[in-house]
Amino acid sequence: MKEEREEGDEWEEDINTLPCNPYFLLVPFLLPPPKNMIHLQNIEKVYRTSTIETLALNNINLNIRKGEFVSIMGPSGCGKSTLLNVMGLLDEPSKGTVEIDGQAVTQYRDKELAKLRNQKIGFIFQSFHLINDLSVLDNVEIPLLYRSANGRPRQDYAKDALTKVGLSNRMKHFPKQLSGGQKQRVAIARAIVGNPDIILADEPTGNLDSAMGNEIMAILQQLNNDGATIVMVTHDEQMAKRTHRLVRLFDGTQVL
Numbered sequence: 610m611k612e613e614r615e616e617g618d619e620w621e622e623d624i625n626t627l628p629c630n631p632y633f634l635l636v637p638f639l640l641p642p643p644k645n646m647i648h649l650q651n652i653e654k655v656y657r658t659s660t661i662e663t664l665a666l667n668n669i670n671l672n673i674r675k676g677e678f679v680s681i682m683g684p685s686g687c688g689k690s691t692l693l694n695v696m697g698l699l700d701e702p703s704k705g706t707v708e709i710d711g712q713a714v715t716q717y718r719d720k721e722l723a724k725l726r727n728q729k730i731g732f733i734f735q736s737f738h739l740i741n742d743l744s745v746l747d748n749v750e751i752p753l754l755y756r757s758a759n760g761r762p763r764q765d766y767a768k769d770a771l772t773k774v775g776l777s778n779r780m781k782h783f784p785k786q787l788s789g790g791q792k793q794r795v796a797i798a799r800a801i802v803g804n805p806d807i808i809l810a811d812e813p814t815g816n817l818d819s820a821m822g823n824e825i826m827a828i829l830q831q832l833n834n835d836g837a838t839i840v841m842v843t844h845d846e847q848m849a850k851r852t853h854r855l856v857r858l859f860d861g862t863q864v865l
């Protein structure tokens with residue numbers, strides 16, 4: 610049964626749903642900010658060979674928030690790959706701290722680093738790093754070999770990842786039977802097969818023509834929309850413009 614209303618009640622109810630209501634304006638401030646997925650503090654990386662010492666990264670401080678898509682640009686040799694390798698726990702910094710999803714990894718041993726990397730991070734290498742003697746499907750399954758296999762068979766996950774990148778019709782092929790763009794898509798499928806929170810991509814469109822580069826970029830954008838945090842090294846200003854934020858390096862130092 611409908612309650613009797615007095616004049617004015619309706620107005621009181623309506624004002625609570627108006628976007629100009631001060632409570633609505635407060636909502637963005639009341640929500641917690643997205644958490645840091647990658648947190649780098651005072652990172653320095655020095656490479657030493659018998660003849661030369663190179664300061665590849667110099668006092669880098671960088672926060673990448675959950676759900677961000679960040680691009681890294683800078684001239685050749687300025688430290689982009691080194692920075693990505695440090696974020697991806699593939700290379701240890703000479704100084705400074707790395708936190709991945711809130712976990713400080715400074716004290717971690719190799720085995721713990723490998724476990725965290727396997728659980729959280731998918732890495733797309735510029736030169737694909739596919740194993741030529743293995744089929745496309747077997748290549749994509751590799752990251753799952755390091756996880757305890759439970760539930761669905763590994764092959765099903767690999768097939769799903771290959772379908773996502775539009776390669777379901779190339780599963781039995783071998784890398785040398787694929788075009789550059791297809792190899793890159795296999796590399797992406799291998800990076801995402803374990804459903805990582807973070808995807809690190811080192812010039813994923815660098816070796817491709819612009820049509821294939823756009824396709825790869827569309828796949829990365831879709832993965833980002835699905836929740837992945839992505840850091841991508843690129844030389845292409847147009848690709849960088851399609852990400853949320855640009856970090857520029859020069860001689861190992863962040864200049865933007």
Ligand SMILES: Nc1ncnc2c1ncn2[C@@H]1O[C@H](COP(=O)(O)OP(=O)(O)OP(=O)(O)O)[C@@H](O)[C@H]1O
Nearest residue numbers: 656657658663665684685686687688689690691692
């Ligand atoms: N393993 C290594 N040993 C010694 N020096 C290295 C090593 N890896 C990188 N460097 C040096 O560190 C610097 C940064 O290298 P890095 O590969 O990070 O550059 P980059 O910005 O990725 O360049 P590019 O755009 O050409 O890929 C370079 O001067 C390079 O010679």
Ligand SMILES: [Mg+2]
Nearest residue numbers: 689690691811
């Ligand atoms: Mg590089």
